[in-house]
Amino acid sequence: MTQIETPKVVKKKLFSPIWLLPIIALVLGAWLGVKSIRESGVEVRIHFPSATGIDVGKTLVRYQGLTVGKVVDISIDDDLQGVNVDVLMDYRAAPFLNDNTQFWLVTPKASITGVEGLDALFSGNYIAIKPGDGDSRSVFEAARETPVMLPGNDGLVIELSSDTLGSLDAGSQVYYRQIPVGKVISYRLETSEKIVFNAYIQQKYADLVKVDSQFWNVSGFDIDASLNGISVKTESLAAILAGGISFSSTGNATAQTGQHFNLYESEALAYGGKEFTLIASNADQISEGSRIQFRGIEIGRVVQSNLDDTGVEFKAKIDHQYADLLTGTAKFWIEGADISFAGVKHASRLITGSIVNFMPGQGPSKDSYNLLESAPEIINAQPITLQLTASENPNIKQGAQVRYKQLPIGKVTKVAFSDDFKAVEYQVEIDAVYASLLKQNSYFLPESVFAIDASLDGVSVTTRDLDTFSQGAISLISGDSSSLLSTGSKANLYASADAAEQAMSRASQTLITLSSPDGGQLSANAPVYYKKMQIGQVNQVNWQADQDNFVIEIGIDKTFKRLIQPNTVFWRNSAMTINAGLSGVDIDVAPIEGALKGSITLSLLAEDQQANSDYLYQSQVLAEAQAVAVKLHFPASTKLSAKAAIRYQGHQVGEIEQVSLDNDLQNLTAIGYLYGDYADKFTQDDAHYTITEAKVSITGIEAPETLITGAYVSVTPGNSGTSSFEFYGKQSAPLTLNEGDVRFTLIRDTLGSLNIGTPLVYRGVKIGQIDHYQLNDAGNQIELTAHVEQPFAHLVNQSSQFWDLSGIKVDFGLFSGAQVETGSLETILAGGIGVATELVTSQSNQIATGQQFTIAPKAEEQWLQWSPVQQKP
Amino acid sequence: MTDKAKQVQGKDNGLAPCKTCLKLCKIEDRQCQRCGTTISARDYTSVQKSWALLITAAILLIPANVYPITIMTSQGTMRQDTIFSGITHLVELELMPIAIILFTASILVPMLKIVGLSIYLCAISFRLPISKKNLMSGFHIIEWIGRWSMLDLFVISITAALVNMGQLLDAKPAPAATAFALVILLTQLAAKVLDTRLLWDRLELDNDTN
Known part of the structure; x- marks a missing residue:
């Protein structure tokens, strides 16, 4: 505490250092104030057509993503034509606000190619600025469209012009080999018919764009829909939805910014092609854009149509890769959709319109071609044209396919009636490639859409495609001939394979004409059999008015040609032959087909026999017997019916085919056949025809079989040498004298029990009989004509005595007793004439024909004792 | 006496x-x-210090109110709010109680504080005839209530820390927040550095008993 304190002089501070604080604050504040005033920016006025999407305080002005200003006020302009947008620009943007500076409104855009500025989506629309040069100004007119603005300074900006926008838009990608190399920046309508796109190509790809590059639109789908299916060709998904442009890079010179290119609608168009002119009378079905097709492939299109003095002139373009096809003789014609009840062919053309079809030719190309209304008749002689004939149209339409083994080889170009309307004619074109299939014996069949083949083996169903259903189709059946058909040849279209086979076999058949008194139940196609196998058929049956008979034409297959010989006979088959006799019943049933249609059988006679080969017999028997027809007339009372036999000595030598009563009711006319072997003899004009009926008498039954079969005709041969085929029959048989028979006349007072057939009995043996009896002209005697058969002829001579053997003779005397004399039992019942001869027969005492003898009532004693020893000559 | x-x-x-x-x-x-x-x-320099701080605060009050205090980004839309525009925004949203609190804490209190302190300092410096008792009670009120002005800054700092979702929703303090924070800080300091005993001397010198 002893410390001496030195007085402190405290200098009172006027200002504390703390005062620096407000000074600093003041300075800082002032600086801030000055700065904020300095940076408050430049206010400009932009005139927009509308204030849509522009908000005060919100809408910003941006340049390359940098905010350079802000909308501070919006007011309607004085003449109410738009709005004035006051924008406060950043002070740093002031140098850009010049005469050529452009402002436009950018709306946020979310597209398939990407969302541009997600922030912009949230921050809303903004006003973009493109700095320009010129004098400084503060009032601007907003641009209506986005001006070309480079994403950067580098890169290439080119102009593309096109007719249509397609699905292109600003932002659509530009592709090179499907790599995005740039973008469409903007587009605008240059003139009323041209759209100009500005496209930007990135710097690293800029050298791909050459002066000769072609640009085409790859937007959307390229859909090629046909019956074959749908083929869809697209670029990337983005290009489908947002559109895109692709280009080629050919040539050397690299394009410069601002270069102008054409934008084509497709790659094919881009590559250009060859232009030419088509001349037509009218533009009915063809319009701009109509396709030109060759074998169904689009090779070009109609570009422009002009009307001139004479017709319509189409400018057409053929794609460059097909330009070679355009030759001097090339043909162009219009082809549209083909509508018929069976369906629509080329249905797509209903929508797309008709097309121009094309057929190449030869020679250097021309500048103009005629556009034909329809396909040319013969194009270059390339396809082979054939004329097909069918009896009727099996639903084949023009345009139907011609197939071989179900592969199309051509088509039907024309369907028409033949000149006489008897057939349908088709004109078909077969591609030249298949010429070797067209043999001379080729034929065509219609394809059936639906074929059921049912047999015992199962059921097979064959169906064809829809095309066949709508259009029909024709199949070629190639033959085995070595010679080929040429263009213009004719061929046949058969209804079916069977028909074809039939027709083919018929073509090689041997034709035979048969005549027949009736149609014989035959119809065309009735079969002809040989040993029950079909070897041919009836082709036609014609009636011949002048002769009242039928001419039947039959065809015999080639294989069986050898059967047609001079000794071949034909007969008609009955559906069923019942041969019922006492010996049994024989039933022969013809094949069913033959039974229904009637049928003919042929057979060969023995080789040495000459047959009537052009006559159709009614039955096998007649045919094999080479029957000869005869016409017989009988009295109406005759009990004759058809099928009655004609017999000679009990042998059948023919038969009655048909019996009819004449108009005068007096006579029957019977048509009969005589078997060929005997016909000669029985068709002599002195042949006799009689009716044989059953005769029941005491002596027995004569012709007992006729009780069942009915009467038959007996015939005795003639030998006059003159042929006749018409006879007048008699009720009874004529005297039939055999060679060597001795004929004479016996006389008696009464007939007694004598009758025709009463035997002449020599020592109990029948040697002859009474043939006939009659009252003599005087009426006092009966003349009996008798004959002695040849083996016994020498037993009778002029010394012969005849007596009645009939009955029982009883001599009853008182002394002599009863003497009963009888002949055989037969003579007792039927009567008989006894014969005894006294002398040996010699040359001198032979009985002359017609000599008369008297029949004694009884034999004298001595007659019975005569016993000459006769010599048989 | x-x-x-x-x-x-x-x-x-x-x-x-x-x-x-x-x-x-x-x-x-x-x-x-x-x-x-x-x-x-007695600290006679404290009046000067207080004055200096108060004047600084008063100067800073201008940018604090003129500049935006928060930057709110909501769905890409950036919104800058000054204190006053924030309050009016709340009024527009019909959040009146909050608006009143905010108005009190952010505008009324700083203003009153500066005005109050000015009066206080003037009373010391220029011996204004104001009752010693009133001044003291006013001073204590200012000192007590002044800290509540930090409310606004707390809200901003917490919001900035919590709401941070980039472009969708984001809150950031703007330049005015610093200024505003300094205003609050400086006024608080101005009140703190002032040696209140000086008031008593002055008043007693004046023998003011009221």
Whole structure:
């Protein structure tokens, strides 16, 4: 505490250092104030057509993503034509606000190619600025469209012009080999018919764009829909939805910014092609854009149509890769959709319109071609044209396919009636490639859409495609001939394979004409059999008015040609032959087909026999017997019916085919056949025809079989040498004298029990009989004509005595007793004439024909004792 | 004058409290014997300091209100709010109670504080005839309520920390926040540095008993 304190002089501070604080604050504040005033920016006025999407305080002005200003006020302009947008620009943007500076409104855009500025989506629309040069100004007119603005300074900006926008838009990608190399920046309508796109190509790809590059639109789908299916060709998904442009890079010179290119609608168009002119009378079905097709492939299109003095002139373009096809003789014609009840062919053309079809030719190309209304008749002689004939149209339409083994080889170009309307004619074109299939014996069949083949083996169903259903189709059946058909040849279209086979076999058949008194139940196609196998058929049956008979034409297959010989006979088959006799019943049933249609059988006679080969017999028997027809007339009372036999000595030598009563009711006319072997003899004009009926008498039954079969005709041969085929029959048989028979006349007072057939009995043996009896002209005697058969002829001579053997003779005397004399039992019942001869027969005492003898009532004693020893000559 | 006799001050007796530990020390010791703090009967420089801080605060009050205090980004839209525009925004959103609180804490209180302190300092410097009792009670109110002005800054700092979702929703303090924070800080300091005893001297010198 002893410390001496030195007085402190405290200098009172006027200002504390703390005062620096407000000074600093003041300075800082002032600086801030000055700065904020300095940076408050430049206010400009932009005139927009509308204030849509522009908000005060919100809408910003941006340049390359940098905010350079802000909308501070919006007011309607004085003449109410738009709005004035006051924008406060950043002070740093002031140098850009010049005469050529452009402002436009950018709306946020979310597209398939990407969302541009997600922030912009949230921050809303903004006003973009493109700095320009010129004098400084503060009032601007907003641009209506986005001006070309480079994403950067580098890169290439080119102009593309096109007719249509397609699905292109600003932002659509530009592709090179499907790599995005740039973008469409903007587009605008240059003139009323041209759209100009500005496209930007990135710097690293800029050298791909050459002066000769072609640009085409790859937007959307390229859909090629046909019956074959749908083929869809697209670029990337983005290009489908947002559109895109692709280009080629050919040539050397690299394009410069601002270069102008054409934008084509497709790659094919881009590559250009060859232009030419088509001349037509009218533009009915063809319009701009109509396709030109060759074998169904689009090779070009109609570009422009002009009307001139004479017709319509189409400018057409053929794609460059097909330009070679355009030759001097090339043909162009219009082809549209083909509508018929069976369906629509080329249905797509209903929508797309008709097309121009094309057929190449030869020679250097021309500048103009005629556009034909329809396909040319013969194009270059390339396809082979054939004329097909069918009896009727099996639903084949023009345009139907011609197939071989179900592969199309051509088509039907024309369907028409033949000149006489008897057939349908088709004109078909077969591609030249298949010429070797067209043999001379080729034929065509219609394809059936639906074929059921049912047999015992199962059921097979064959169906064809829809095309066949709508259009029909024709199949070629190639033959085995070595010679080929040429263009213009004719061929046949058969209804079916069977028909074809039939027709083919018929073509090689041997034709035979048969005549027949009736149609014989035959119809065309009735079969002809040989040993029950079909070897041919009836082709036609014609009636011949002048002769009242039928001419039947039959065809015999080639294989069986050898059967047609001079000794071949034909007969008609009955559906069923019942041969019922006492010996049994024989039933022969013809094949069913033959039974229904009637049928003919042929057979060969023995080789040495000459047959009537052009006559159709009614039955096998007649045919094999080479029957000869005869016409017989009988009295109406005759009990004759058809099928009655004609017999000679009990042998059948023919038969009655048909019996009819004449108009005068007096006579029957019977048509009969005589078997060929005997016909000669029985068709002599002195042949006799009689009716044989059953005769029941005491002596027995004569012709007992006729009780069942009915009467038959007996015939005795003639030998006059003159042929006749018409006879007048008699009720009874004529005297039939055999060679060597001795004929004479016996006389008696009464007939007694004598009758025709009463035997002449020599020592109990029948040697002859009474043939006939009659009252003599005087009426006092009966003349009996008798004959002695040849083996016994020498037993009778002029010394012969005849007596009645009939009955029982009883001599009853008182002394002599009863003497009963009888002949055989037969003579007792039927009567008989006894014969005894006294002398040996010699040359001198032979009985002359017609000599008369008297029949004694009884034999004298001595007659019975005569016993000459006769010599048989 | 009994009144006056009662009003004997420590300095008259050579005593002064230590500002730090409030030990009553002798002024002549110069240093608190307990904590070593320099002891002075009166700090006459504190008025100057207070004035300087107050003026600085007043200056800073201008940018604090003119510049935006927050930058709110909501769905890409950036919104800058000054204190006042924030309040009007709340009024627009019909959040009146919050608007009132914010208005009180962010505008009314800082303003009143500066005005109040100005009056206080003027009363000291220019001996304004204001009742000692009123001044003191006003001073205490200012000192107490002043800290609540930090409310705004707390809200901003918490919001900035919590709301951070980039372009969708984001809140950031803007330049005015610094200025505003300085205003609050400086006014608080201005109140703190002021040696309130000076007021008493002045008033007693004036013998103002009201």
